[in-house]
Amino acid sequence: MTTTRLRDYQPSDMDAVLRLWDEVRQEGMEPVYALAEVLASCEKDHAVIASRGDEVVGAAVARAAHDQGWIVFLAVTTSARGAGIAGDMLAALEQRMAPMGLTRLSILVPDEQQQVGALMRAGFHDRAHLSYFEREIPVKRRELSILRDLGGRILPRDLWESIAGMQAEKKLLERRLVLPLAEAELAEEFGVEPPRSIVLFGPPGTGKTTFAKAVASRLQWPFVEVFPSRIAHGPGGLAAGLRETFGAIAELDHVIVFIDEVEEIAAQRGGEPPSAMQGVTNELLKLIPTFRDRPGRLLICATNFIRSLDDAFLRHGRFDYVIPIGLPDAEARRAIWSRYIPEASRERVDVATLVERSDGFSPADIEFAARSAAQAALENSVYGGTSSTTVGPTLDDYLAAISRTRTTVSADVAREFHADIDMLARY
Incomplete structure (x- = not known):
């Protein structure tokens, strides 16, 4: 999957913002702020763009009014929703605006707005059931x-x-x-x-x-x-x-x-x-x-x-x-291993075997073993001279990495703990 990158708005992004605007309207949600206001804020205020490769997949635009910041436009393309992009853009806007002395960040959204879940997860609160969301900025200007x-x-x-x-x-x-x-x-x-x-x-x-x-x-x-x-x-x-x-x-x-x-x-x-x-x-x-x-x-x-x-x-x-x-116990080791196994390898790797073989490993040990297996698989793919089409580390790669990993916590230290x-x- 192509990595999503956040950056500041550039004049060349105008067409992409227009496309996002049109997509929002085609979904039956009339934006609260007029297009002219959104574009003006892109140029003069604060705007964050989310892109995957050359494709713009999201935009968040805000302006400051006294001690309050207002989100005037927030949109993510249909194909990119569910990946936390809206929340990442909101956090990026807050980082850019907090030094201005703002005490809260607010947004008005249509009742049908599909980003309500993202707003809730990002720490915004619905005020008086009017689809008015705001979030306190945790650090005040004097601090x-x-x-x-x-x-x-x-x-x-x-x-x-x-x-x-x-x-x-x-x-x-x-x-x-x-x-x-x-x-x-x-x-x-x-x-x-x-x-x-x-x-x-x-x-x-x-x-x-x-x-x-x-x-x-x-x-x-x-x-x-x-x-x-x-x-x-x-x-x-x-x-x-x-x-x-x-x-x-x-x-x-x-x-x-x-x-x-x-x-x-x-x-x-x-x-x-x-x-x-x-x-x-x-x-x-x-x-x-x-x-x-x-x-x-x-x-x-x-x-x-x-x-x-x-x-x-x-x-x-x-x-x-x-x-x-x-x-970590067995359940925790399973969760930690699952975090580091890439999607391309998940169907081929028996996590239960890794959990059993990594008994006594700390979270840091598991992370090291997982990264070591991935590195070894990458090197073997590039320099190993094999014609295998397998992508990503295999169970054998992980087991070999486990055997090479020196555990941080000895049995004596565990008993003392x-x-x-x-x-x-x-x-």
Whole structure:
């Protein structure tokens, strides 16, 4: 399948926009805005074009009015519908318009408009059953420079849905984190205090970072990853860098803060003389309660070695939950494999065999094996000198890749992880 590409409107796209306009009208849906207004906005305002090769398959056009952005035209050709193109174009428009200080993006659509489903999936809401959809832009104008300085960003909305398998972990995070944070008023009615900080622990490569990003995507809150190695280069060292970073974060209305491999700055204290990192650990322990004082924020710390964390770090009151993220079970492995097997190979590959042979693999291990099999199949097709017309990797390619893959998590590490769950998990 030809890849869909998004780009800015060019004057040479006018005929394609006219064709999309005519196609919408032929389907019996009269566009809300006149053709002249749409074309004028293409030239003067903001327009995103979706193309496959040389063919234009979609267009989204918007203009700004005070603090609100209005979608004046949104269309995808019949042949390209169902591929998420409308949602991708809306996201691209938002990225282009958010720096203007807009607080919401809105669209008026005819009752028959077939893109209503795409609007709903893209986070728009139907207001008063008038076919009026709007979506809050998650980052306000005053926050943009802060977020930029912190290296933060708004992640794509579909990360949560794109996580293959790991349903038990997704369900837990959805209920413990997303629900009370997204429905804060409802949580308050039930006497539930939304979480402010959590720890994700588990062996390397099991998806802790992916889950942290997915939670930010699900909530549509800015995602800021704190890299201790980067902020340590400031004049005051790492402890001062942490204070400065968390001070800037405090200026954001909503935020997910992520610290990976937190054991590097929160290891067990002790020893004589005290190590330089003890001061950093002390500073982080002081910053967490202050961070927790304000709503609309969540600190996610991830560690591969939870036993190495300082005892005070995991005490009740600092972290609401200590959640294990382990190796995928058979159902999760099946979902992960299915994500990476190309369509041309699916009928020839017995996924059940791959699931069985990859027991003990992490999501990262499965991804590596899948990509390795695809690369080997490509090389064999081009350089192998065979006359086979088979396209895509075969079951043998995948099994060979599995046998070559060195698993990230050893049996000993897996046993220690399950022991850690019994001793330290809290969810």
